[in-house]
Amino acid sequence: MSSVMDVRENRNDSALDGQDMGRAHEAIARAMQTLGRYLHGKEKPLRLAFICFFSRGHLLIEDLPGLGKTTLAIGLAKILGLSFARIQCTSDLLPTDITGLSIFNRTAGVFEFHSGPIFHNIILVDEINRATPKTQSALLEAMGEKQVTLEGRTMDLPKPFFVIATQNPAEQFGTFPLPESQMDRFMMRIRIGYPSREAELEILRGGSKRRELYSLDPVMDQDTVLMIQDFIRKRMITSDTLLDYLMRIIEESRRCEDLTAGLSTRGSLALLHTSRAHAFMEGRDYVIPEDVKAVAPYVMAHRVVFREEYSSEDKKEMIRLLLQRVPVPA
Numbered sequence: 001m002s003s004v005m006d007v008r009e010n011r012n013d014s015a016l017d018g019q020d021m022g023r024a025h026e027a028i029a030r031a032m033q034t035l036g037r038y039l040h041g042k043e044k045p046l047r048l049a050f051i052c053f054f055s056r057g058h059l060l061i062e063d064l065p066g067l068g069k070t071t072l073a074i075g076l077a078k079i080l081g082l083s084f085a086r087i088q089c090t091s092d093l094l095p096t097d098i099t100g101l102s103i104f105n106r107t108a109g110v111f112e113f114h115s116g117p118i119f120h121n122i123i124l125v126d127e128i129n130r131a132t133p134k135t136q137s138a139l140l141e142a143m144g145e146k147q148v149t150l151e152g153r154t155m156d157l158p159k160p161f162f163v164i165a166t167q168n169p170a171e172q173f174g175t176f177p178l179p180e181s182q183m184d185r186f187m188m189r190i191r192i193g194y195p196s197r198e199a200e201l202e203i204l205r206g207g208s209k210r211r212e213l214y215s216l217d218p219v220m221d222q223d224t225v226l227m228i229q230d231f232i233r234k235r236m237i238t239s240d241t242l243l244d245y246l247m248r249i250i251e252e253s254r255r256c257e258d259l260t261a262g263l264s265t266r267g268s269l270a271l272l273h274t275s276r277a278h279a280f281m282e283g284r285d286y287v288i289p290e291d292v293k294a295v296a297p298y299v300m301a302h303r304v305v306f307r308e309e310y311s312s313e314d315k316k317e318m319i320r321l322l323l324q325r326v327p328v329p330a
Contacts, residue, residue, distance in 0.1 A: 024228050025283055027219045031079045034216065038075055038209050039068050041199030045192045048298060049076060049164070051281060055273040056229050057187020058143050058163040060128075060302070065168070067192045073124040073164045074213045080225055081218030082160070085117035086124045089131035095138035099148050113150070118142055121158050121222070125165040129175040136182055139163065143185040160225055180305075187270045188295070189302040228280075236276040237286035241329045245289055246272060248326045249296065253304055256322060261305035271299045289328045296323055 032046060039046055045061075049072060052059045061069050070086070077084035087098060100116035117123060118139075128136065142148050146157045165186065168175055183189075195203065220228075246268070254262030263271070274295040279287045297316035306315060 020227075021231070021285065024220075024224070027224075028281065031219045034219070035072075035075045035079060038071055038213060040202050041195040042068055042072070042192060045190055046072065047281065048188060048190050048295075051274055051277045051295065052188045053080075053160070053162050054229055054232055054280065055187055055270070055277040056160065056233065057270060057273065058165070058185060060165050060167060060183070060186040060189040061192060062167045062189060063191045063193065065127075067194065069164070069166045069192060070124060070126065071210050071213065072192070073122060074210070075216070076162075076164075077122040078213055078216040079219055080122075081221050082121035082225070083158070084122045084124070085120040086126060087117050089125060089127045089129075089135070091130060091132060093131050093135050095135050098135065098138045099142075099150055102151060118148060119155075119157060121160055122162045122164065125163060127168055128165040129167045129178055131176065133176055133179065136176070136178065139165075140182060140185065160222070160229060183302050184264065184266055186302065187274060188298040190298055232276050232280050233273065235285070236279060238272070238276065239286070242287050242289065242292075243272075245326070245329050246275075246292060249292065249323065252322055252326050253300065258307055258318065258322075259304050260307055263300055263304055267300065267303040270303075271296060274299055293320075293323055296320075 028050065032043070032050070035046055036043060049059055053076065061072075063069065073086070074084060076082075087093075096116065098116050098118050100114050100119070102111040102113045104110075105112050125139065128139075142157060142161075143163055146159070146161050147154055148157065149155075163186075167178070194200075249271070250263050250268050252262075253259060256262065271292065275287050275291040278291040278295050279285070282291070297319045300319045301315040304319075306313070306318065
């Protein structure tokens with residue numbers, strides 16, 4: 001099978017050149033097309049998930065159960081050739097159920113560490129707001145530092161490391177709202193939404209195909225994934241004009257009368273990284289304002305703090321209105 005796995009042949013470094021970029025784009029397009037067969041009518045959420053993944057961020061999906069969140073997570077791991085684990089959050093879930101713990105081996109007379117599901121490449125944390133705040137906090141270091149500290153010992157997590165967390169709507173019973181520090185760890189927040197009528201009819205005719213996901217052939221390997229992430233983070237061309245445009249958006253969020261708190265520095269970096277990943281997905285090695293505008297609602301809406309009177313408004317639409325107040329450079 002022809003794939004981007006071959007890009008490192010006869011190379012002495014891990015950087016992508018122009019030909020490698022073409023193969024990478026072809027592989028990503030093939031992955032999108034393949035997963036699109038299992039996520040009917042969900043091309044936009046799928047694309048945003050890829051953007052978030054290649055930005056080295058984490059993804060929060062806020063939606064009702066049964067709309068394809070698990071399918072998206074499993075499919076992403078399989079098509080990229082990465083390890084996958086699922087954590088089902090409940091009110092009695094303990095931090096050690098996520099990170100692992102040391103168990104005494106009577107035969108050897110020593111404590112042996114048994115790693116938890118956090119030690120995989122792609123983690124689905126299902127219904128994260130059903131876990132208690134203490135258990136939610138077990139994810140903070142892992143998501144922010146890509147490491148966990150247990151019993152005085154710090155252990156690195158595998159690379160790449162990507163958390164997809166799902167959250168039930170706040171009005172449902174038995175949930176614990178995520179604190180601001182936890183929300184800020186998610187690079188993007190999206191919704192999957194109901195499928196279109198035509199897409200749902202196709203699902204009803206064909207039935208669930210989730211089991212088929214486990215037999216998918218990967219279109220790239222772990223090393224190639226890391227090279228793409230590295231290229232996006234370090235080699236995408238971002239002009240001073242574009243950075244000035246970003247700063248104008250950031251400053252507008254901090255002085256906007258509709259907000260009580262604007263975008264943080266971590267949020268500013270998230271906006272930059274996702275804009276680069278969006279440009280890469282568009283087949284370019286340079287960033288333009290349209291890339292920023294495409295990702296901003298999904299990066300900013302859960303980070304800025306809206307005034308109380310806007311609690312029932314569409315936050316993403318309010319971010320789009322904020323962007324309209326910032327002049328686009330010529």
